[in-house]
Amino acid sequence: MFDFCTDPDAIEGMTWLACYLTTGKHMAFYTSFGTVLLLLAITAPIALLFGFFGAVAARSQIAPLRWLGKGYTAMVRGVPDIAFFLFVPIAMDQGFEWLRHKTKCPDWEFPVRQGSDFVVCDIAKLPQSSSAQWVHEAYGFTLAVLAFAVVFGAFAANVLYGAMNAVPRGQVETAEAYGMSRHQTFWRIVVPQMWVYALPGLSNLWQILIKATPLLFLLGVEDIVYWARELGGSKTSTYAYPHPDWRLYYFTALLVFYLTLTSLSERFFSGMTTRLSRGQATMGGDAQRKAEA
Amino acid sequence: MKKLLLGTAALALTATVATADVVRMGTEGAYPPYNFINDAGNVDGFDVDVGNEACARANLTCEWVTNEWDSIIPNLVSGNYDTIVAGMSITAERDEVIDFTQNYAPPDPSAYVAMSEDVDLNAGVIAAQTGTIQASHVAESGATLVEFSTPDETIAAVKNGEVDAVIADKGFLEPFVAEDADLMFVSEDVILGGGLGIGLRESDGDLKATLDAAIQSMKDDGTLNELIQKWLPASALF
CATH class of the missing domain: 3.40.190.10 (Periplasmic binding protein-like II)
Incomplete structure (x- = not known):
């Protein structure tokens, strides 16, 4: 990075530290903070979408759809997260490859499972074994996003289901009295008003999602926990920058990062609650009315 | 007819390009001096030098992937990468699940x-x-x-x-x-063990033969001994 870093053995003190903190490995560590934020930014809306469809399905009047919605939330909520995170990406990966295998190589005569090996024809592999490393990483990341979205979607479905039912019955009745159809009542009355009831649950979920991101490490994505452990471990002179066990400092940095992130979102959510309470027949809404009067 | 011939030729060409041998090499990246991530963020070490040399001799394009030691065999078997070059000793238990090339380092x-x-x-x-x-x-x-x-x-x-x-x-x-x-x-x-070997899926017989031949040629001309001396000075030579 800097010119004076060419010979790490000859430098000391702050210069050494400056060089140490700008090695290629540390750059990868800093980039991985972006990976975590990217995961959050992509997963949260997808999970909310899964949750919305789950809640709508669970409220549906068509029985099979209702079973699907209820079954989805019950199943995902009842299985430990970690078991699910380990299962979903492997199952999806093999599922996708098996489907491609069936369509692309119909004349394949060997079994797909040979002993413990999972063997599909070359062109069915995902990603192709000839594709670049970043494609493999992007694919792994996508599987991770899907796993997170499936799990957190189930929780969100439950929260939204409860929130939809919490909208005062009088509101829905009035809408019906005005001659709105079921569809109109849902989109014009229930959906706009349910958010204030959903917000405490959703903000909880968001905080849990932030704290669940180190699970990326379990899925083989090189996230901040991976790099903190890798960089913090004691290094002998096989490395250019030998140092004793520094994991404590690296993990402290992660602690600060996560606390900053959660406290910032805490502030965002309390602002949202104030905004959404306006005009609502809730304690918060009432308090606002009284303060204005 | 000419069009058909051209088409077949093009197809044959793309087929060879598609199978242009990219071998994904799995390693742990946390066991210096066998394999580790160096300060520039790249994999380095004895395993990596041996792997790269073997790939060069066998005319394969090799790409390195790191994976936790715990799941390094399951992920090979499920096809995330094609070989394990991670200072792995050849043992009877492992040999039941995966295959090994001949050893590239004597029992350490x-x-x-x-x-x-x-x-x-x-x-x-x-x-x-x-x-x-x-x-x-x-x-x-x-x-x-x-x-x-x-x-x-x-x-x-x-x-x-x-x-x-x-x-x-x-x-x-x-x-x-x-x-x-x-x-x-x-x-x-x-x-302990029967020396370090490159781990492969049992269904990958061709790759095993190719890498076996490459390791043999490295043993024959002394390159392997040089690498052992460079990274593992205390270890036995071939």
């Missing part, structure tokens, strides 16, 4: 490292990395085994007194003993 002595000379290695508490031959050795010896998922944690456990001693490949322990006055080798070295 394993050694015990502790903070004091008078450790009871047969009744004490010994650290080893999960799923290594050293871990099974301790389990058989009657001592209490404490397993860790990374090699680095086994050293940390000795340093903070959680365990009495650690057992690992001597090549890995040597720099720690040399640079830390508190640590020392205790007891005799033990020879």
